[in-house]
Amino acid sequence: MKLKLLAAVAATMMAVSPAMAELVIPALNYRTGPYAPSGIPYADGFSDYMTLVNENGGIDGEMVKVLECETGYNTEKGVECYEQTKGQGALIYIPQSTGITYQLIPKASADEIPIWSVAYGRTSAVNGKVFKWVFNLPATYWDAASIMVKYAMEQEGGSLEGKKIALVYHNSAYGKEPIRTLEKLSEKHGFELSLLPVDHPGQEQKSQWLQIRRERPDYVFMWGWGVMNSVAVQEASNIRFPMDHFIGVWWSGSEGDVVPVGAGADGYKSITWHGAGTDFPALQEIKTKVIDAGKNAGDGSKWGEVGYNRGVYAAAVVAEALRHAKTMGDVTPSSMRDAMETLGMTDERWTELGFPGFTAAFQVTCARHSSPRLGAIQQWNATDKTWTMVSDFMEPDFEVVDPLIEEDSMAYAAENNITPRECN
């Protein structure tokens, strides 16, 4: 029976032969499992934008093929997806999970396929001298932590001396990322930091919030994902924690995280790097050309949500990188890497693509694989069911973050015998 199985697998493997003359972009989505509430809007947005690109004639006439592979946010399935799509001409990987990113960094670097972790993954991958094949735009977790502290400081009139900040985090590589930065910042600004880990998948948070109720921190920061987010917002509202002092990272600030809590979530804040809502020409175009035409990837109900727009953002940048790579000849993983490394988007270009005021302009360089590294704070309004930006785009404290990046990336280079490239 085993032989028969193997033969059948082999037969199907043959059937999925690579389709040439198409730009293949694998999408390691997760539409199932405990992280699906966060994964579905992103997956829909990414695929819908790529469909729009194809509707408008593709990338200089060449169609984009989005190769969906279901990971369920699970590392083992992520590895399987990587190996499966690698053979089909994958140009760039967007792993969609910090765990899978860590997994793929050495593998993809050896296979010479670029990875773009869209504001997640390994923060020190910003150092392009060490991480030649890895990109981490538009910002990193350490930037986010620093911007959140900066925002809290502004709210407190310029000083956090003697204040308390609690970090509620997903007990995984993802959730642990900001800890080191926050520790440095607490030394620098004199606030007290308390760490409250929440175990996978995150439905059980009673004890953490009991502790918050007892300790009464001035601010609560959250690094949550999937069902953990809405549970945390619910718990915060149960203990009547002031919602405007509760700030989530960008993965904890979508509609799916606050809508289930209803009016209790009003005033909850999160950091973001792009606009929410549907008031952008490109999103309207998706509505008319993709969703109304019935070519959408999901059920269309996520259109305009924060998570959806994030998928659109990622797709728009990939499409631009593909165009850029096209100018250098045939698109290969290696030319895609070169394109990512020299990619720049001005405000005019964003407007031209139908995203006026959607996000900030950026320019990637060889040494800095992340740009613009800006973030703004958005706030949830439960009555109108909208996210509105309540701050300008802010810079992180580079003095604190950059030395940490340097230290961590050089440690990685030493561990893996990588000689950093010489470039700017």
Add this chain to the structure above:
Amino acid sequence: MLYREAGDFKTSYKDDSQTFPIQMDRWGYYAILAIAFIAVPLVINDYWASAVLLPFLIYAIAALGLNVLTGFCGQVSLGTGGFMAVGAYACYKLMTTFPEVSILVHVVLAGGITALVGVLFGLPSLRIKGFYLAVATLAAQFFLVWLFNKVGWFYNYSASGQISAPERTVIGLAVTGPVATPAVKYLVCLSFLVASAWIVRNLTRGSVGRKWMAIRDMDIAAEIIGVNPLASKLTAFAVSSFFVGISGALFFSVYLGAVEVGEVFGIQKSFLVLFMIIIGGLGSIFGSFAGAAFIVLLPVFLKNVLVGGLGWATDLAAHLEIMILGGLIVTFLILEPHGLAQLWRVSKEKLRLWPFPH
């Protein structure tokens, strides 16, 4: 007619008690070994190694280990994921502390460390049985995962709490790290699996295994006829954890390369390995292989058929995969409660009488 004992004369007790008394079985066994060791490495590619063969080989070692404890000695354990984590973290600490020692030695040592931890958590089995023991081992599962998340020493204080395997070579060929070729990784795991199966087979037909089975079948009776429950139960825990530890070490170093304890070695891993031996067949070596093959290969196969072959949406296929797998498990267990191994045994019996059944 072809598959029979007749004509295969045994002239010594050694011949008579061999593992494969039927000639055709022996040929089949050598043929499979030859294919696995010689033919497969020539054709293997990244996809087959990472998605199909490596997980199968490694889970088969874990299933063998758990089968020693649960199948042969009758002690239910839900701590397999935690013990695999011990193997993985022991291997990581050894790899980074003694980089000059061969990775193969580290994997075996990691198994040894896991055996010690297993014995420690096996002590309650002398007082409690059945479901209560399952709860005690469940505590081991949660405690071990918590420990590896909490104490920075285990992951060398890395910022993310992940452990990642540095490159290590055996006779000049990379076994771990990104440049390791699929054939090398496959051969290493295969060798460990064959060695493990050989050891388990020989243990279970010797006095140690007979004591385990006596304890399993009725512990009071076993004690009366002179089987020491302390020694037998603890050796079962030690041997079982040893193989589970080896599988954890290989899982981390050779297969995944980077591991996050909560996600990879969580409670669902314990259940997965337990399901493997239940579906495969408790107290059977072949059952460990069959169960691992069933649980590892079927989802990959279904995914390739549904998404690759029929072009269905990935989320629909993923949900359907779970349903089909669940349905098949229920069907199999209704038709053959003793697992795939029993199915195999019955079909062999029938084949011996074919074409003249009485």
